[in-house]
Amino acid sequence: MDSFVRHIRKVEPVRVAVVCASHYGATRGIAERIAAELALAGLTVRVYDAAEPPHAEDVAGVDAFVIGSAVYMGHWLRDATTFVRRYQPTLLEHPVWLFSSGPLGTPATDAEATDILADTVPAEIIDFDSTVRPVGHRVFFGAIDPDSLSLAHRTIRRFPGAAEKIPAGDFRDWPQVEAWAREIARSLVKPAA
Ligand SMILES: Cc1cc2nc3c(=O)[nH]c(=O)nc-3n(C[C@H](O)[C@H](O)[C@H](O)COP(=O)(O)O)c2cc1C
Structure with a gap:
């Protein structure tokens, strides 16, 4: 028995x-799905709203970060960007994965045959590539419910041609989200030697 215990x-x-x-919950839903998949793989996970980020002492106890934002007018939301900039030195020393929830609609390519997901690179990601050196950045299709949009967002959607680029609906690709989360889990959970 003793020797058995010693080997654990x-x-x-x-x-x-x-x-x-x-803004409206679509990205939060993706974050929660990622967290659920990571938890299934045995990781200890907590989801934070970037508007109420973890305190510095909590950040100190974290081994890896998954950080995501909805994309509006080509940019991440400020709370997510602020979190990354505030904890940049810590993030640089840990594995970090970034995701963006943006494009709406079902086609994978646009009229010029450009891959829509690959072509969606929020301005901040170029900067974060060098400042926090993420393991990866993934863009997921997003969702909007036009009835819940703010007046400003409704107004933008009324610009000529905008409603076609911002179609209503939930285009989140759950199998793709889950597969990405499993990739993350695989790289964090090392098989026992
Ligand atoms: C006014 C407006 C502007 C948007 N601009 C972009 C954009 O530039 N790029 C993009 O990929 N998605 C854009 N979207 C789509 C949102 O990013 C997408 O709906 C996202 O999933 C919303 O997430 P949230 O509910 O977490 O805020 C826009 C949506 C609205 C309503």
Whole structure:
């Protein structure tokens, strides 16, 4: 028995913070699905709204970060950007995955045959590529319900041609989201030696 006990090594849980910025909940839903998949893989996960980010002492205890934002007019939401800039030195020392929830509609390519997801690179990501060196950045299709939009967003949607680019509906691709989360889990959960 003693020798058996001696051979059980203490395995520390891997703690992941999933931080997201979401105006209407679509990105929050993606963050929660990622978190659920990571938890299934045995990781200790907590989802934070970037508007109420983890405190510095909580950040210090996190092993890996998944950070995502909805995209509006080509940009991440400010709360997500602020979180990344505030904790940049810590993020640089940890594995970080970034995601964006943006494009709406079902076609994978536009009229010029450009891959819509690959072509959606929020302005901030170019900067974060060098400042936090993420393991990866993934763009997911998003969702909008026109009835819940703010007056400003409704007005933008009334610009000529805008409603076709911002169609109503939920285009989130859950199998794609889950597959990405499993990729993250695989790289964080190392098989026992
Ligand atoms: C006014 C407006 C502007 C948008 N601009 C973009 C954009 O530039 N690029 C993009 O990929 N998606 C854009 N979207 C789509 C949103 O990013 C998408 O609906 C997202 O999933 C919303 O997430 P949220 O509910 O978490 O805020 C826009 C949506 C609206 C209503």
